[in-house]
Amino acid sequence: xxxxxxxxxxxxxxxxxxxxxxxxxxxxxxxxxxxxxxxxxxxxxxxxxxxxxxxxxxxxxxxxxxxxxxxxxxxxxxxxxxxxxxxxxxxxxxxxxxxxxxxxxxxxxxxxxxxxxxxxxxxxxxxxxxxxxxxxxxxxxxxxxxxxxxxxxxxxxxxxxxxxxxxxxxxxxxxxxxxxxxxxxxxxxxxxxxxxxxxxxxxxxxxxxxxxxxxxxxxx
Numbered sequence: 031x032x033x034x035x036x037x038x039x040x041x042x043x044x045x046x047x048x049x050x051x052x053x054x055x056x057x058x059x060x061x062x063x064x065x066x067x068x069x070x071x072x073x074x075x076x077x078x079x080x081x082x083x084x085x086x087x088x089x090x091x092x093x094x095x096x097x098x099x100x101x102x103x104x105x106x107x108x109x110x111x112x113x114x115x116x117x118x119x120x121x122x123x124x125x126x127x128x129x130x131x132x133x134x135x136x137x138x139x140x141x142x143x144x145x146x147x148x149x150x151x152x153x154x155x156x157x158x159x160x161x162x163x164x165x166x167x168x169x170x171x172x173x174x175x176x177x178x179x180x181x182x183x184x185x186x187x188x189x190x191x192x193x194x195x196x197x198x199x200x201x202x203x204x205x206x207x208x209x210x211x212x213x214x215x216x217x218x219x220x221x222x223x224x225x226x227x228x229x230x231x232x233x234x235x236x237x238x239x240x241x242x243x244x245x246x247x248x249x250x
Contacts, residue, residue, distance in 0.1 A: 035201045040229070043200070047231055047239045050248065054238045057248050062181035065145070071105055073144040073180060074136060078104065078129050080176040081167055082119050090118035105133065105142055128167035135164060154182050162212070170215040184234050187219040192244045193237065197222060 047054075064073070075095050082091040097115040098104035107115075109130045116122035136142050148157050154177050161173040168176075171190060177183035187193065194206045197218070202225050207214055226233045238248055 036199060039196070039199050039201075043196075043231075043239055043243065044229065046243055047235065050239070050242055051235070053248050054235050057238065058181075058234055061179055065180045065182060068180075070142050070144055071099070074133070074142045075099060075104060076179045077132065077136075077144060077165075077176050080172045080179065081128055081132060081165070082116070082125050083172065083175065084121075084167075084169075086120045087118065093117065094119055125167065128165075132165050132168075154184070154186055157182065158186065169210070170212060170219075171210070178234060178237070184232070185223070187222050187233060188237050189215060189218055189222070193222070193240050194218075196240045196243065197225075200225075 064076070075098075078098070079091055079095045082094060094116045095104065097117065098107065098112065101107065101111070101115060103111040103115055109126050112129055113122060113126040116126060119125060133142065136144055136147055138146055148160060152160070158170065158173045158177060161168055161176070162170055165173070171188055174183055174186040175188045175190075177186060178188060189210065194203075197203045198206055202221055203218065207218075210218075222236070223233060226236050231239065242248055
């Protein structure tokens with residue numbers, strides 16, 4: 031293990047992992063069965079949730095998704111109806127438009143069909159690239175988040191502000207980048223993957239550990 035890592039922060043992370051490992055494994059097991067067992071609407075709701083999350087609080091975004099479903103606006107609502115449900119979501123006008131557009135992208139014979147359009151035997155990395163290329167408003171972070179939440183993102187990094195902050199605190203990176211173009215994202219993901227291997231915490235576990243360190247909870 032590199033000597034340049036902040037030992038105090040690293041020990042804290044290892045302690046957190048030891049204390050919540052069972053909870054992490056349980057949460058990831060829940061994610062793992064979603065792809066096989068959930069309805070197409072619920073799969074789409076996970077995609078829509080991740081589309082709402084940039085620069086917004088995850089819980090507020092999930093609350094908005096629940097409201098959309100309660101009002102039957104997630105799959106069939108007009109853009110104005112979608113917008114009315116986005117409580118506390120930043121850039122909600124733009125995101126309402128994105129959500130309506132992606133809903134049409136995933137419709138097959140008039141019905142939302144997430145599985146049919148993105149699986150086709152592709153690897154998680156290939157699916158992620160397809161999402162980034164085809165879903166307006168979705169970058170590598172959001173696509174990785176979605177795939178993790180449906181049990182298909184085991185080796186992908188969700189490089190949000192919590193993760194980047196801790197990468198700097200630990201000493202994995204020297205500074206948090208001002209912007210995150212695809213090439214930079216993949217570079218930092220590779221660095222985090224190497225760190226994950228060094229300390230023996232799988233990538234999908236490490237993401238939850240670092241999120242827990244900042245929020246004191248295991249969420250989506």
